[in-house]
Amino acid sequence: MLRIxxxxxxxxxxxxxxxxxxxxxxxxxxxxxxxxxxxxxxKSRSEKFGSYTFKTxxxxxxxxxxxxxxxxxxxxxxxGVEHPGGLYxxxxxxxxxxxxxxxxxxxxxNTATMRxxxxxxxxxxxxxxxxNGSWYALDIIxxxxxxxxxxxxxxxxxxxSTGKATVYINFDTAKSQIKADSQPxxxxxxxxxxxxxxxxxxxxxxxxxxxxxxxxxKLSEERSLAVKxxxxxxxxxxxxxxxxxxxxxRPVAENTTEEGKAxxxxxxxxxxx
Numbered sequence: 001m002l003r004i005x006x007x008x009x010x011x012x013x014x015x016x017x018x019x020x021x022x023x024x025x026x027x028x029x030x031x032x033x034x035x036x037x038x039x040x041x042x043k044s045r046s047e048k049f050g051s052y053t054f055k056t057x058x059x060x061x062x063x064x065x066x067x068x069x070x071x072x073x074x075x076x077x078x079x080g081v082e083h084p085g086g087l088y089x090x091x092x093x094x095x096x097x098x099x100x101x102x103x104x105x106x107x108x109x110n111t112a113t114m115r116x117x118x119x120x121x122x123x124x125x126x127x128x129x130x131x132n133g134s135w136y137a138l139d140i141i142x143x144x145x146x147x148x149x150x151x152x153x154x155x156x157x158x159x160x161s162t163g164k165a166t167v168y169i170n171f172d173t174a175k176s177q178i179k180a181d182s183q184p185x186x187x188x189x190x191x192x193x194x195x196x197x198x199x200x201x202x203x204x205x206x207x208x209x210x211x212x213x214x215x216x217x218k219l220s221e222e223r224s225l226a227v228k229x230x231x232x233x234x235x236x237x238x239x240x241x242x243x244x245x246x247x248x249x250r251p252v253a254e255n256t257t258e259e260g261k262a263x264x265x266x267x268x269x270x271x272x273x
Contacts (some may be wrong), residue, residue, distance in 0.1 A: 029071055029140055031100065031116070031123060035092060037081040038136070041074040052141050054113045054124055056105045066124045068143040076135045084133040086110040093127040093138075120144055155269065156192040159199070164270040166252075168262075169227060174211070176222035178230060186227070189269065190234045200272040203227050205245045206252075208261035213247060221245030227267055242272065 028034055050070030056062045077083065086109060094104045094112050102116030102123070110131055116123045122143040129136035158165035167189070170179040178186070193199060205220035205227075224243040232238050253260035 029073060029138065031118065031140075032093065032096060032125070032138065034075065035084075035089065035136070037078050037084070038075040039078055041076055044071075044073045046071045050141070052124070052126070052139050054105070054126055054139075054141075055111070056113060058106075062106070064124075066141045066143050068121075068124075068141045071138065071140040071142075073138040073140070074135065075137070077133065086129045086131045086133050089129045089133050089136045090127060093125075097125070153188060153192045153195060155188055156196060156199075159192075159269060159271050164268050167267050167269060168265070169223075169267050171223055171226075174215075174219065176219065176226040178226055186230050186234070189227075190231060190236060193231065193236050193240065200240045200242075202242045202244055202270040202272050203231075204268045204270055205243075206250055206264060206266050206268065207248050208264040209248045209251075209255040210261070213249075217245055217247035217249075219245070220247045224267065 028040060034040065047070040049068065051065055051067045052070060053063050053065050056064050090107065090110065090112050094107060094114065097104060097114035097116055100116050100118075102114050104112055104114050106113040111126065111128045114123075114125045114127070116125075124141045124143060126139040127136060128139075155165045155167065167185050169182045169185055171177060171182075172179065193201070203224045205222075205224035207216040207220050209216070211219075221243070222245070224245050228238075228241045228243040231241060248255075248264070251260075251264045252266070253263040255261050255264060
């Protein structure tokens with residue numbers, strides 16, 4: 001029996017600690033100090049990225065949707081404290097906003113919209129309260145550029161928009177061995193194919209006009225096959241890939257300069273339906 005009681009007490013202690021941690025997840029917003037006599041409620045919350053529609057004028061269409069880090073902070077008046085009235089609360093916050101160099105975009109008896117600039121953040125805030133001042137709520141957006149975490153694959157972008165993408169892969173001279181410095185290009189193609197599991201490609205090799213047409217045809221076929229095999233080696237299903245060579249027959253630039261020749265020594269990734 002004693003063992004059961006000990007386990008029960010430990011469980012209650014852990015629940016108490018976890019409940020305390022949950023309550024601490026949303027803290028006071030540093031720009032606005034809490035009004036005396038109020039307590040931040042447990043149901044207050046924050047989101048790393050959210051949106052809120054702020055009223056900016058008297059007309060129905062006078063509003064702005066703002067995105068950024070979102071805070072919803074709810075305060076209630078402590079027991080035994082005299083009700084201050086809604087106007088008292090609104091005036092406190094609008095005055096604080098102006099003193100911080102901000103502006104009040106909209107104000108009514110029990111609500112107001114404020115906007116301030118703090119460093120690289122544009123702060124939007126809406127204060128709303130009960131008519132008697134028994135509670136108030138703050139909806140706050142920290143507006144700044146969202147950190148982009150999903151990168152656009154330029155190869156996939158080109159294939160999606162034009163049906164093909166040109167990549168430049170370095171090979172040993174007159175050979176089909178892919179050089180180590182071209183591995184990042186291979187990795188980009190692999191990532192693109194993993195992102196788009198239904199995409200099928202024709203890998204098409206091209207050369208400049210150095211050498212005979214026959215040798216260039218053979219070289220372009222071997223190089224396109226080398227790219228195909230490199231993709232298969234990283235787990236891409238062979239059924240999604242075809243390899244072709246066109247030698248020197250499809251130049252995209254004049255072969256009279258080194259720059260033109262370099263452009264012609266290319267691999268094209270063509271979407272296959």
